[in-house]
Amino acid sequence: MSRRPAPRLRAAFAVAVLLLAGVHPPLAAQSAGEGSIKAAYLIKLASFVRWPADAGGDTFRICVSGRADIARVLGRAVGEQRVEGRRVALVQLGAGNPQQARTCQILFLGSGGEPARSLLDASRGAPVLTVTDGDNGTRGGAVEFVIRDGRVRFTIDRSEAESRQLELSSKLLDVALAVEP
Amino acid sequence: MRLTVFQRMGRGLLERRWITGVLALLLLTSSLVLGWQRERAAIGEEARGAGSQAELLAGSLAGALAFDDLVTTREQLDALKLDPDIQAAGVYGADGTFVAGFAKRGDPLPRTVQPHEPEIVGRQLSVVVPVREGNLMLGSIYLRTSIEPFAERLSRYLAIGVVILMAALLIAILGASNAASAAANRRLQSEIVAREQAETALRHSQKMEALGQLTGGVAHDFNNLLMAASSGLELMGRAKTDERREQLTAGVRDALDRGARLTEQLLAFSRRSPVHSRPIAVAAHIDKLVDLLDHALGETVSVRFDIPADLWPVEVDVSQFDVAILNIAVNARDAMPRGGQICITARNRADALDGEDAVEIAIQDEGLGMAREAVERAFEPFFTTKDVGRGTGLGLSQVYGFARSAGGTVAIASEPGAGTTVTLLLPRGPAVASERADAGGASAVARDFGGLRILLVEDDPDLNELVGQMLEELGADVLRAKSADEGGRLLEGATVDAVVSDMVMPGEMDGLDLARRLRERREELPIVLMTGYSEAAGSAAKEGFPVLRKPFTLDALVGVLGTAVAGGRG
Numbered sequence: 001m002s003r004r005p006a007p008r009l010r011a012a013f014a015v016a017v018l019l020l021a022g023v024h025p026p027l028a029a030q031s032a033g034e035g036s037i038k039a040a041y042l043i044k045l046a047s048f049v050r051w052p053a054d055a056g057g058d059t060f061r062i063c064v065s066g067r068a069d070i071a072r073v074l075g076r077a078v079g080e081q082r083v084e085g086r087r088v089a090l091v092q093l094g095a096g097n098p099q100q101a102r103t104c105q106i107l108f109l110g111s112g113g114e115p116a117r118s119l120l121d122a123s124r125g126a127p128v129l130t131v132t133d134g135d136n137g138t139r140g141g142a143v144e145f146v147i148r149d150g151r152v153r154f155t156i157d158r159s160e161a162e163s164r165q166l167e168l169s170s171k172l173l174d175v176a177l178a179v180e181p
Numbered sequence: 182m183r184l185t186v187f188q189r190m191g192r193g194l195l196e197r198r199w200i201t202g203v204l205a206l207l208l209l210t211s212s213l214v215l216g217w218q219r220e221r222a223a224i225g226e227e228a229r230g231a232g233s234q235a236e237l238l239a240g241s242l243a244g245a246l247a248f249d250d251l252v253t254t255r256e257q258l259d260a261l262k263l264d265p266d267i268q269a270a271g272v273y274g275a276d277g278t279f280v281a282g283f284a285k286r287g288d289p290l291p292r293t294v295q296p297h298e299p300e301i302v303g304r305q306l307s308v309v310v311p312v313r314e315g316n317l318m319l320g321s322i323y324l325r326t327s328i329e330p331f332a333e334r335l336s337r338y339l340a341i342g343v344v345i346l347m348a349a350l351l352i353a354i355l356g357a358s359n360a361a362s363a364a365a366n367r368r369l370q371s372e373i374v375a376r377e378q379a380e381t382a383l384r385h386s387q388k389m390e391a392l393g394q395l396t397g398g399v400a401h402d403f404n405n406l407l408m409a410a411s412s413g414l415e416l417m418g419r420a421k422t423d424e425r426r427e428q429l430t431a432g433v434r435d436a437l438d439r440g441a442r443l444t445e446q447l448l449a450f451s452r453r454s455p456v457h458s459r460p461i462a463v464a465a466h467i468d469k470l471v472d473l474l475d476h477a478l479g480e481t482v483s484v485r486f487d488i489p490a491d492l493w494p495v496e497v498d499v500s501q502f503d504v505a506i507l508n509i510a511v512n513a514r515d516a517m518p519r520g521g522q523i524c525i526t527a528r529n530r531a532d533a534l535d536g537e538d539a540v541e542i543a544i545q546d547e548g549l550g551m552a553r554e555a556v557e558r559a560f561e562p563f564f565t566t567k568d569v570g571r572g573t574g575l576g577l578s579q580v581y582g583f584a585r586s587a588g589g590t591v592a593i594a595s596e597p598g599a600g601t602t603v604t605l606l607l608p609r610g611p612a613v614a615s616e617r618a619d620a621g622g623a624s625a626v627a628r629d630f631g632g633l634r635i636l637l638v639e640d641d642p643d644l645n646e647l648v649g650q651m652l653e654e655l656g657a658d659v660l661r662a663k664s665a666d667e668g669g670r671l672l673e674g675a676t677v678d679a680v681v682s683d684m685v686m687p688g689e690m691d692g693l694d695l696a697r698r699l700r701e702r703r704e705e706l707p708i709v710l711m712t713g714y715s716e717a718a719g720s721a722a723k724e725g726f727p728v729l730r731k732p733f734t735l736d737a738l739v740g741v742l743g744t745a746v747a748g749g750r751g
Contacts (some may be wrong), residue, residue: 037249044247047315082316151249171244171314175253 037152038145039073042108042131045143046083048172051105052127052165060086060105065093065119066138067110098122105129112137127164142166146177153177201356205349212345216338227328228299231308234267235324239312242272246280246312246319254281268305271323272312280320287325294323304328387579388504406436434734441732442472458587459719460496460610463527463540464488470503474510481520484510488527495540496610497587505583508576509544509603516548516601530606534589538609545602551595559593580605631656633746634675638668638682638692639711648681648711651735665690669698677706679746681729684712684721693717696726707745 042062060083064071071092078088083105093100093107095115101107101123108131109116116138120130132141134155142161143154155178161168173179238257245253254272258281261270269290271282277293284290287305299308306326312319413433420426467488474484506525513523524545533539551559560581577593580603584591588608595601635657639645642663649659660677662668666688668680680699684692696708710721713731721728727741 041248044314044317044319047317048244048247084315153250154248169244169314171241171247174241175244175248175250 034147034152035067035069036073038067038108038133039070039077041145041152041154042070042074042106043077043081043088045129045131045172046088046106048169049129049161050167050169051129058086060084060088061091061103062088062106062108063091063093063101063104064108065110066112066116066136067108067133068092070108070110093119095119101128102126106131107141109133109138109141110136112139125164127166129164129166130160142168148177156180201352201360204356205353208345208349208352212342216342220334223334224301224328227326228301228306228308231306231324231326232299232310234326235308235310235322238270238324239310239322242322243312243314243319246272246274247314247317251281258283266326267324268327269323269325273321273323275318275320277321282323284325290323294321296321301328304330383578384582387508387576387582388500390576403440406440409433409436439472442469458496458498460494460613461499461502462494462613463492463542464490466499466502467506467525467527470506473503473507477507478510478514478523482514482517483522485522485524486526487524489529491529492527493529493538493540493609494611494613495587495607497607498583501579501583501586505580505605506542506544508580512576512603513544513546513548513601516546516550521547529609534606534608539589539606540609542605542607543602544605545600547600550597550599550601551593552597556593556595560591577603629656630742630746632658633678634658634660636660636662636668636671636677636680636682638662638665638680638686638695640664640683640686644683648738651738652681654735655739664688665692665695668695672699679707679709679742681709681711681742684710684717685714693721693724693726696721697724707742707748709742709745 042064046060046062062074062078064074071090074090078090081088091100091104093104095118098118099122101119104123105127106129107119107123109119110133116132120140123130129143130141131143131145132138134144134146140157140160142157142164144157145152145154147153154176156168156173156176157180158168158173159181238261242254242257244250245257258270258272261267262283262285267285268287269282269284271284271290271294272280273294274280277295279290279292282290294309296309296311299306304327306328307324309321309323311321410433413429413436417426417429417433420429467486471484471486478484510523510525525542526545527540527542530539530541533541559577581591584605584607590606592604592606593601594604630652633656635652637645637649637652637659639648639661640663645661645663649661652659657679660671660675662671664686665682668682669690680696682692682695686692690698692710692712696710699706699708708726709729710726711729711731711733712718712721718728718730727745729737729741733741
């Protein structure tokens with residue numbers, strides 16, 4: 001009954017402060033910056049998803065398209081990261097070679113439009129965890145970031161993940177805002 | 182078998198006081214050790230419980246911590262609040278900073294944490310576990326639970342502790358009392374054995390004393406009668422007339438009769454048997470004691486008897502009875518240093534002994550009498566008022582023992598200067614079996630054995646010869662056997678008209694066995710048994726066989742055998 005009021009109040013207060021400061025609330029809601037949070041989440045997502053055994057070889061590729069700021073943060077961070085013992089590499093994808101999307105393990109589409117759609121189409125059926133950014137107009141990923149109450153949250157599309165032979169941890173489903181079957 | 186070994190071992194263990202003490206101590210120590218181990222196990226269990234609860238929380242918070250889902254984190258923590266044992270729980274980020282948590286009471290949550298194993302501080306148990314997902318270090322969970330206070334845990338063991346303490350106490354007490362009673366039992370048993378030995382020795386020494394009292398008189402008496410016999414024989418050689426010769430023969434005969442009676446008495450004393458009771462007629466028996474008493478008591482003391490003819494019989498051990506009468510009489514004599522009269526009276530007392538008929542025998546003297554204290558102690562062994570060397574103090578205790586074993590009582594009535602009366606009260610016994618047939622020649626006595634064929638069984642060759650001659654003198658045809666077995670064989674092939682047999686003989690059968698067997702075969706066959714032992718005579722008389730007491734005269738032989746033959750013929 002009274003479980004939620006405290007965070008809700010605190011979030012409302014934060015939004016009010018940001019409105020007064022004249023900043024666009026969703027982007028400035030989290031102190032670390034929306035971009036770096038999404039970058040951190042992309043790395044963390046790897047721990048809650050299981051790929052088919054033959055996917056990717058000895059390098060774990062995180063591909064970013066359309067958000068140079070996130071790519072930059074990731075580029076600094078991936079050097080120290082390991083996913084299931086594999087080196088993590090950052091790949092920036094443009095519209096030039098959409099087939100490259102099939103070699104990614106995680107594909108983040110940061111902005112909408114044609115390039116994003118062609119990358120999504122090119123990777124269709126491959127074991128790639130597609131992450132889209134609903135607030136920036138990309139949709140249809142297995143994981144989709146949304147801003148809710150000034151915080152970065154996400155929804156999950158299970159059928160998209162299953163069509164790519166990906167297993168999502170129940171812990172991930174537990175913290176998702178919504179799970180589409 | 183094994184059981185008895187264990188039982189013996191168990192008894193041996195329990196009889197030692199220190200062993201039960203050690204057992205009790207062992208019980209206490211082992212229960213303390215067990216309790217301590219139980220306590221350790223319980224705390225370990227609690228620590229493991231807290232650890233796994235923290236792990237569980239870490240697992241369910243991994244997603245929320247990874248993606249900063251404060252709402253889910255708080256929900257999970259709120260669920261923990263309901264557990265009364267959990268005092269505090271905290272969630273910390275990967276960099277160790279506090280994310281969320283609560284502390285019910287006691288210390289607040291720590292600012293930062295490092296993962297560590299469960300540790301106990303005071304009444305609290307705290308644990309920090311990391312939150313991981315795959316390789317990803319996501320943060321830490323801090324959990325603090327309360328432990329039941331030591332006093333409360335102790336109070337749970339209190340009841341069983343009290344029971345164990347009581348059990349240990351009980352073991353110690355039982356062991357001590359058992360050891361004490363076992364020791365007492367051992368003492369008692371060894372005392373019983375010692376007392377039995379002492380009693381046996383006492384009876385023996387009583388007999389020896391009586392024998393000693395007798396010996397002087399008897400030796401003197403024997404000397405006299407030997408003197409009488411030898412001088413009689415000597416005179417017979419010089420006797421001029423038949424009349425004088427017969428007179429002398431009668432004198433020698435008389436002396437020998439007295440000797441035979443004395444021997445009989447001595448035999449009775451010398452037998453070292455415990456109690457062998459048989460019914461006796463008191464009057465007839467005391468008659469036999471007269472000579473003994475006369476000799477034992479000396480010349481200054483006279484004995485008067487007042488015994489009615491219709492006195493009931495009593496069942497007693499004859500030799501004990503004789504010794505008892507003699508002991509009382511000797512005491513009476515010693516109480517009269519200047520001589521006097523001892524009066525032995527007997528009478529029937531109906532219902533006098535616990536409602537049963539009894540025979541009272543009172544022996545009264547006119548001596549010094551005894552003080553009250555002496556009367557009270559008179560029956561105690563070794564109590565004597567006599568000078569050192571004159572009495573053992575065993576006499577009256579023998580009388581007491583005899584009276585008790587015969588089922589009767591004995592009492593002393595005495596006053597200083599007024600003489601002493603010792604009164605024996607003996608239970609009435611069954612009728613007396615006739616031991617000795619009347620030798621006086623009653624109506625149904627055959628005196629002529631002419632033409633009779635008689636089997637004589639006697640192992641002593643001299644006696645065999647002598648008795649055989651006696652029978653032949655009487656005109657009988659004598660068939661001789663040296664043992665009961667031989668006698669039995671002789672009868673297989675020959676018919677006899679009567680049997681005269683010794684009783685105690687070597688061989689498979691004794692005289693009594695032979696007599697029984699013959700009676701089975703021919704009920705009317707006259708059988709006479711001869712013996713010198715009163716015991717054997719008693720058992721023969723009990724079975725209805727006529728008995729000739731050795732030594733016997735020709736007249737006695739004629740009397741007993743004649744009665745038997747006449748009875749058989751009739």
